[in-house]
Amino acid sequence: MPVDNVLKLYSKTIRSSFLHYGFWDNPSEVSLESLTLQDLKIAQLRYAEHLCSYIPSDVNSILDVGCGIGGNAEYLLSKGFHVETLSPDNYQKRVISDKFNKKMIFHHTKFENYDSKKKYDLVLESESACYIKIDAGFKKAKQILNKKGYLLVSDYFVHFRDESKSPHFKSSHDMNTYLESAQKNGFELVKQYDQTDNTMPTLEYAGYFLERFIKPSLDYGFYSVKKNYPTISKMIEKMIGSKWDKKKQQLDLIDSKKFKKYRKYMIYLFKKKYAE
Numbered sequence: 001m002p003v004d005n006v007l008k009l010y011s012k013t014i015r016s017s018f019l020h021y022g023f024w025d026n027p028s029e030v031s032l033e034s035l036t037l038q039d040l041k042i043a044q045l046r047y048a049e050h051l052c053s054y055i056p057s058d059v060n061s062i063l064d065v066g067c068g069i070g071g072n073a074e075y076l077l078s079k080g081f082h083v084e085t086l087s088p089d090n091y092q093k094r095v096i097s098d099k100f101n102k103k104m105i106f107h108h109t110k111f112e113n114y115d116s117k118k119k120y121d122l123v124l125e126s127e128s129a130c131y132i133k134i135d136a137g138f139k140k141a142k143q144i145l146n147k148k149g150y151l152l153v154s155d156y157f158v159h160f161r162d163e164s165k166s167p168h169f170k171s172s173h174d175m176n177t178y179l180e181s182a183q184k185n186g187f188e189l190v191k192q193y194d195q196t197d198n199t200m201p202t203l204e205y206a207g208y209f210l211e212r213f214i215k216p217s218l219d220y221g222f223y224s225v226k227k228n229y230p231t232i233s234k235m236i237e238k239m240i241g242s243k244w245d246k247k248k249q250q251l252d253l254i255d256s257k258k259f260k261k262y263r264k265y266m267i268y269l270f271k272k273k274y275a276e
Ligand SMILES: C[S@@+](CC[C@H](N)C(=O)[O-])C[C@H]1O[C@@H](n2cnc3c(N)ncnc32)[C@H](O)[C@@H]1O
Pocket: 004, 007, 017, 018, 019, 020, 065, 066, 067, 068, 069, 071, 072, 086, 087, 088, 089, 092, 109, 110, 111, 112, 125, 126, 127, 128, 131, 132, 133
């Protein structure tokens, strides 16, 4: 199955075991000027700690769906849970195999297609729910959960839409549709937490880094090419000019004000309903 190269890029650059936003206990006190990569890694571990504090005490076995490069699974193992991992991604398959010395069970498939007779106490979807088809995901979770099983989801959802063509509407589920589907597919929402504010410093740092380092470097690069190779520069402009403008619209995704306008980053703990 193919490799998600954007996620691979994050894992190669940040070099932590997590592929999520991280959790900042005091977001208003974060100073972007003095923030380090180490702070980001600490926030990512804090995210795992905070998310896992929602795991009910009667849970023993966990399927980590969309396990990424294994940070959450490692954390859960350290807390004594029995953990299996799942992802469709080839690169992540290799990383998980190396990280856990081939001892971690890894299901190499999309969750919707996971074919299993095995049952789990809890299915974890940490920043992976947005990749999984809504109804198919709930149906699969219901099928592989024990009678009193739980689904713990941490992800961003669209809570507001307007006429704009914001990229925030893409690759993110509609919040009401998601909650309605949970209800329809036999899940009861037992806990929720809005962690939007706690996750925003990561986006704000990405925006800061872009403005401070990437944009000036690109501007200088363009200036140099234009000055030294005017003909080539015109050809490149013709070839990629409109694509470049489209790509620039994607930068809205790291605009925390726009994120908050359209999305909420939620933790949902669902319990499978069952008849006695
Ligand atoms: C943003 S990463 C999150 C990784 C990890 N859970 C974490 O919190 O660090 C999204 C994960 O979902 C996986 N994914 C994408 N489509 C999926 C699908 N249909 N079923 C299961 N996992 C999927 C990706 O390969 C990746 O592992």
